Amino acid sequence: MPLVSMRQLLDEAAAGGYGVGAFNVNNMEQIQAIMEAARETRSPVIVQASRGARRYTNDLFLWHLMQAAVELYPEIPVALHLDHGNEPATCISAIELGFTSVMMDGSLEADGKTPASFEYNVAVTKEVVEHAHARGVTVEGELGTLGGVEDGHGSGEVHLTDPDQAVEFVEETGIDALAVAIGTSHGAYKFSQPPDGEVLKMSLIQEIHRRLPDTHLVMHGSSSVPQELVAKVNEFGGALKPAWGVPLEEIQLGIRNGVRKINVDTDSRLAITGAIRQVFVESPETFDPRDYLTPARAAMQALIAQRMEGFGQAGHAGDYEPLSLEEMSERYATAAARA
Numbered sequence: 001m002p003l004v005s006m007r008q009l010l011d012e013a014a015a016g017g018y019g020v021g022a023f024n025v026n027n028m029e030q031i032q033a034i035m036e037a038a039r040e041t042r043s044p045v046i047v048q049a050s051r052g053a054r055r056y057t058n059d060l061f062l063w064h065l066m067q068a069a070v071e072l073y074p075e076i077p078v079a080l081h082l083d084h085g086n087e088p089a090t091c092i093s094a095i096e097l098g099f100t101s102v103m104m105d106g107s108l109e110a111d112g113k114t115p116a117s118f119e120y121n122v123a124v125t126k127e128v129v130e131h132a133h134a135r136g137v138t139v140e141g142e143l144g145t146l147g148g149v150e151d152g153h154g155s156g157e158v159h160l161t162d163p164d165q166a167v168e169f170v171e172e173t174g175i176d177a178l179a180v181a182i183g184t185s186h187g188a189y190k191f192s193q194p195p196d197g198e199v200l201k202m203s204l205i206q207e208i209h210r211r212l213p214d215t216h217l218v219m220h221g222s223s224s225v226p227q228e229l230v231a232k233v234n235e236f237g238g239a240l241k242p243a244w245g246v247p248l249e250e251i252q253l254g255i256r257n258g259v260r261k262i263n264v265d266t267d268s269r270l271a272i273t274g275a276i277r278q279v280f281v282e283s284p285e286t287f288d289p290r291d292y293l294t295p296a297r298a299a300m301q302a303l304i305a306q307r308m309e310g311f312g313q314a315g316h317a318g319d320y321e322p323l324s325l326e327e328m329s330e331r332y333a334t335a336a337a338r339a
C-alpha cells in the first residue's frame with residue numbers, strides 16, 4: 001500500500017485505545033529494522049525524518065528507500081512524517097517530496113533554538129495546516145518547549161505546556177496532533193535519576209486530554225534509555241554518563257490519556273551503537289561494514305519490536321483500509337465547511 005496519512009493512523013489508534021511509535025531514520029538499515037519489526041509484530045508505524053536526516057540522505061535517497069519499504073511490506077500501514085520542521089518552507093518541501101505528515105514546530109523560532117511567542121507559533125502552524133490539509137497531509141504542532149540541546153535542536157529551557165493555551169492553540173490552528181512539553185527532553189540525558197511525578201508531569205497530559213479529548217497528543221523525548229543498553233555501550237569502550245529516560249509504564253499511562261504518537265530516536269541510536277562497539281571490540285580484525293551493520297540492524301529491530309508491543313500498536317496492521325490523500329483532503333474540506 002502507498003504511504004498512509006498519519007491522521008488516519010492516529011484516528012485508528014484512538015479508536016483502538018493504543019499508541020503508535022514514531023521512529024527516526026537516517027539510513028537504509030534503520031528503515032529496514034523498523035519495517036521488519038512492524039512485520040514481525042503486525043504493526044502500523046510512523047517513520048520520521050528530521051531536517052538533519054533529510055540533509056544526511058539528500059532527500060532523494062530517503063524517498064526512494066521509503067518507496068522500497070512500502071513495496072516490500074505491502075501489508076504494513078506506514079506514514080512518513082517530518083520531525084521538527086523549523087519553518088513553513090521546510091514543511092512545504094517535505095510535502096512536495098511526498099511526506100504524508102509534517103511537524104511544524106513553531107514552539108521555537110526558525111533557528112530551532114529561540115523560544116517563540118504564542119502568536120508566532122499560531123501563525124506559522126496555521127499557514128502549514130492550510131497548505132497541508134488541502135493536500136490531505138497531516139500536521140503536528142508543538143506548544144511548550146522540551147529541555148535539552150544535545151542534538152542541536154532545542155532552547156535548553158523547559159516551558160511546560162499550558163492546558164488553557166493548548167485549547168486556544170488547537171482551535172486557532174486546526175492541527176491534527178499536538179506535541180506537549182511535560183518535562184521530557186531529547187537525547188540520552190533526560191533525568192539524573194529515575195523520574196518521579198515532579199520532573200515528569202504525566203498529570204499535565206491528563207489535564208490537557210480532559211480539555212482536548214479529540215486531539216491526538218504526542219510525546220517527544222520518549223526514549224526509555226534502557227540501563228542495559230547504556231551499560232553495553234560503556235562495556236565496549238563507550239563513555240556515556242549515567243542516563244535515565246521515560247519508563248514504559250509512564251508512556252502507557254499517557255496512552256490511556258490521549259497520547260497517540262510516541263517519538264523514539266535515542267533508544268535506536270543506543271541499540272545500534274552498542275552492537276557495533278561489541279563487534280569492534282570482540283572482532284577487531286573486522287572491516288566489512290556488513291559484519292557490524294547486520295547485528296546493529298538486528299539490535300534496533302529487537303528494540304523497536306519491543307516498543308511496538310509496549311505501545312499497543314502490535315497486531316493492528318490489518319485493521320483498516322488506507323484512505324488516499326485525496327480522500328483525506330476531501331474530509332478536511334468537508335469538516336471545514338461544517339465548522
Ligand code: G3H
Binds near residue numbers: 050265
Ligand atoms: O528531535 C530530535 C530527533 O532525535 C532527531 O534528531 O535532529 O539529530 O536528526 P536529529
Ligand code: 13P
Binds near residue numbers: 188224
Ligand atoms: P528521544 O531523544 O527521547 O528518542 O526523542 C526523540 C524525539 O522526540 C524526536 O522528535
Ligand code: ZN
Binds near residue numbers: 084186
Ligand atoms: Zn522531538
